[in-house]
Amino acid sequence: MKNFYIILFFLIGFISAFSQQKTYCNPINIDYGYCPIEPFVTQGKHRATADPVITFFKGKYYLFSTNQWGYWHSENMLDWKFIPRKFLRPEHKVWDELCAPSLSFINDTLLVIGSTHTKDFPIWMSTNPEVDDWKELVHKHQAGAWDPQIFWDEEKDELYMYYGSSNLYPLYGLKLNRKTFQPEGEPVPVLALNDFEHGWERFGENNDNTFLQPFTEGAFMTKYNNKYYLQYGAPGTEFSGYADGVYVGKSPLGPFEYQPHNPFSYKPGGFARGAGHGATYQDVNKNYWHVSTIGICTKNNFERRLGIWPAGFDKDDVMYSxxxxGDYPTFLPSENKNHLTNHFSGWMLLNYNKPVQVSSTLGGYQPNFAVDEDIKTYWSAQTASKGEFMITDLGERSTINAIQINYADQDVELMGKPETTLGHKYILYQSNDSKNWKVLVDQSKSTKDVPHEYIELQSPTTARYLKLVNIQMPTGKFAISGFRVFGKGSSEKPGLVQNFVPLRSGPKVEGERRNVWFKWQQEPSADGYVIYFGKSPDKLYGSIMVYGKNEYYFNGLDRSDVYYFQIEAFNNNGIGPKSEIKKAE
Incomplete structure (x- = not known):
């Protein structure tokens, strides 16, 4: 009998381990606050944050970002608990409650400071940030830094600060006194944009630089293998091509050299677009990740979300993300995951541009906007009443592994970070004939605020139709920007893409070498394509996801360098083979 209980104990542990969720999906699902700034909500109140930073501290991940009136912590990078906290004092008459905050640690102490152009912001410290337990380390910090990062060079036990946000001035670095934390000496210019050479640094949605000089901001330092990787965001937070680049140096204040493989964090296509102004951190297994800003920018240029991407350094110390x-189900931290090859779950989007049925429609917020893979568009019901629904038709019986429900903000009434909300209440049904329905997920009694709800099923199910029925919204109407179903279809994945051609002006021909025009033959069964690019055939770290087209204009090349390109097609059944690598002088 004793042996029986021992075996039963291990079986329960084994089953429990395999029932734990193993993936997440961008944008990450946290209870984002609502924009607290009146002039920014004239076109509609909405959720907003950006400029994130995560650090792993005392066994937990801590996440800070702009204007959230608090912060989050997590044990697994999936379930985030919000801790309410205002860090500014009453005399600070500013809109932003910690804009683009710095988050770092020294030994057993976590440090936080927000952006300011004045010299009266405190540096806060905590040895127990799991609860609201903070005190001032420095009452008035004299740097006056916007978009700051405090960097502790642990090996040298030295402190530095990097900062700046401008389309006129460079980023700066300065050394901080190890005891007082105040600046030592004058700021040193460490990095400036060179958009004449680097196409991806040009301003504009398509890097066309038509009316403004590009912005650089979000300085962040990572030390790896005795090298200093100074990261920066460009060209503007409101654009799909918002990205992070990196310069590398041998000392904390430089000089720094542009890493040839840039931008290292870049996501201009797909559902969730943008990967700039972020931070790089290590997980519990010492693997690297990069958290950054995703743009929605519909009701205001600063309507944004957060994304987390697998990152690292290759065998040649090249930094990548x-x-x-990256907005499909992605594996959570694991000891054995290779971030260059084994990060993606392989679960495909099953309902891209497939038929939908809805209970009602508000004006021009059409139903198919919920399945068009564009986070900027959305369907809205006429009300938030119980019973409003959306049905998505997968086109065939498919294996379903996960569902992401991305709510949109239509006629919401909240600003700032409410102490409590009603949460999102819903029921998700499945069917094979759209007549006989079975409950798949019941969250009708939930009180959780889940603006980007992600459900990984404990075991896959098979269905053709899913029906999302609203029970209650925290505020506003029942509106969906992405009802996304992931798994595998029952047909064939696409074939090899034919006639892939990158058209670029040659080095001795008059033309714009920062641009390239991709053309290829449409693969009949493809939903979309992923184009890979880089400056070496074995370092195609950049990627662009394209839906429903057989061409793409890319304006993000470096003018002087040779590039290599490759393409693959994908659909609801899987990913097709990669094409031959093409070289463009």
């Missing part, structure tokens, strides 16, 4: 299929 893997955003290919």
């Amino acid at each position: 893997n955003t290919a299929y």
Whole structure:
């Protein structure tokens, strides 16, 4: 009998381990606050944050971002608990409650400071940030830094600060006194944009630089293998091509050299677009990740979300962030995951541009906007009443592994970070004939605020139709920007893409070498394509996801360098083979 209980104990542990969720999906699902700034909500109140930073501290991940009136912590990078906290004092008459905050640690102490152009912001410290337990380390910090990062060079036990946000001035670095934390000496210019050479740094949605000089901001330092990787965001937070680049140096204040493989964090296509102004951190297994800003920018240029991407350094110490299929289900931290090859779950989007049925429609917020893979568009019901629904038709019986429900903000009434909300209440049904329905997920009694709800099923199910029925919204109407179903279809994945051609002006021909025009033959069964690019055939770390087209204009090349390109097609059944690598002088 004793042996029986021992075996039963291990079986329960084994089953429990395999029932734990193993993936997440961008944008990450946290209870984002609502924009607290009146002039920014004239076109509609909405959720907003950006400029994130995560650090792993005392066994937990801590996440800070702009204007959230608090912060989050998590044990697994999936379930985030919000801790309410205002860090500014009453005399600070500013809109932003910690804009683009710095988050770092020294030994057993976590440090936080927000952006300011004045010299009266405190540096806060905590040895127990799991609860609201903070005190001032420095009452008035004299740097006056916007978009700051405090960097502790642990090996040297030295402190530095990097900062700046401008389309006129460079980013700066300065050394901080190890005891007082105040600046030592004058700021040193460490990095400036060179958009004449680097196409991806040009301003504009398509890097066309038509009316403004590009912005650089979001300085962040990572030390790896005795090298200093100074990261920066460009060209503007409101654009799909918002990205992070990196310069590398041998000392904390430089000089720094542009890493040839840039931008290292870049996601201009797909559902969730943008991967700039972020931070790089290590997980519990010492693997690297990059958290950054995703743009919605519909009701205001600063309507944004957060994304987390697998990252790392290759054998040649080149820094990268893997955003290919980065808004599909992605594996959570694991000891054995290779961030260049094994980050993606392989679960495909099953309902891209497939038929939908809805209970009602508000004006021009059409139903198919919920399945068009564009986070900027959305369907809205006429009300938030119980019973409003959306049905998505997968086109065939398919294996379903996960569902992401991305709510949109239509006629919401909240601003700032409410202490409590009603949460999102819903029921998700499945069917094979759209007549006989069975409950798949019941959240009718939930009180959780889940603006980007992600459900990984404990075991896959098979169905053709899913029906999302609203029970209650926290505020506003029942509106969906992305009802996304992931798994595998029952047909064939696409074939090899034919006639892939990158058209670029040659080095001795008059033309714009920062641009390239991709053309290829449409693969009949493809939903979309992923184009890979880089400056070496074995370092195609950049990627662009394209839906429903057989061409793409890319304006993000560096003028002087040779590039290599490759393409693959994908659909609801899987990913097709990669094409031959093409070289463009």
